[in-house]
Amino acid sequence: MPENAPMRLTTQRQVILEELVKVSSHPTANEVYDMVRQRLPRVGLGTVYRNLELMAETGMILKIEVGGTQKRFDATVHPHYHVRCTECGKVDDVKMPVQQGINEIAAQVSHYQIHAHHVEFTGVCRDCASSQQEEKIH
Amino acid sequence: MPENAPMRLTTQRQVILEELVKVSSHPTANEVYDMVRQRLPRVGLGTVYRNLELMAETGMILKIEVGGTQKRFDATVHPHYHVRCTECGKVDDVKMPVQQGINEIAAQVSHYQIHAHHVEFTGVCRDCASSQQEEKIH
């Protein structure tokens, strides 16, 4: 099993990647499916899942497995952190430098081979914060 | 809706908490169900889900929503980081100090009200690392 065979360039794959690059949100597989379906109405949900997974494995895109029930995908592949609103579930990038040297510390204390780390902040986004304010006044 | 009513102390809740305190792993809801069922054979899976969720909300336990398909639960409630093996899915604690001041930085750059952060390291645990070694020799 020589682990060969380059990934074929299919229309579906092109469109999935193009749509993902377009948005700055971090869409779920189903949201990607909806976006792709507007251009390829006959696309299958399985195809979207299979390809997102495949593209994440090869490093073309980022699979974000954070809080919430669904996995999310991101065309920005360089390491960066995320913040998730505990009210509406929205996920945004956090534009701060990644913590240096903590992988090495974790490797020492955990005895794992550490490959990466991910930081997820949780809190309340602006929109939800202002809705909550209104509720208090009610 | 005065948000009152203290949580009733039922046998199911006591046993769920006791079993969770016993283990240092980070069991999934289904694993907790299996542990509880040995003592309360007629317990319902829904009860376990409902109570784990409830206890996480009140801060009695920690709900860990990280990579992988299932949520995991932890009786250790003080902030700490986790490492997940990408091969077998196991989750361990990482006994390192939490990063100070990064919530404030994140709040500034993201415009979210930040409540917390969580760090998940990913890598390969000792057991899986040695199995991989064997494979190479094969």
Place this chain on the structure above:
DNA sequence: TTATGTGCAAAACATTTGCAGGAGT
């Protein structure tokens, strides 16, 4: 006594998979 909690089963979601036919190289 009475609001809350439980067991059970069905429903609701999210994701994966088998397969026959289709398309990239």
Place this chain on the structure above:
DNA sequence: ACTCCTGCAAATGTTTTGCACATAA
């Protein structure tokens, strides 16, 4: 041609929910 890939649909796995009965306070 010869794989690999897709659409479709069914299967799987996880979590939630409705409801009649049970139970802690």
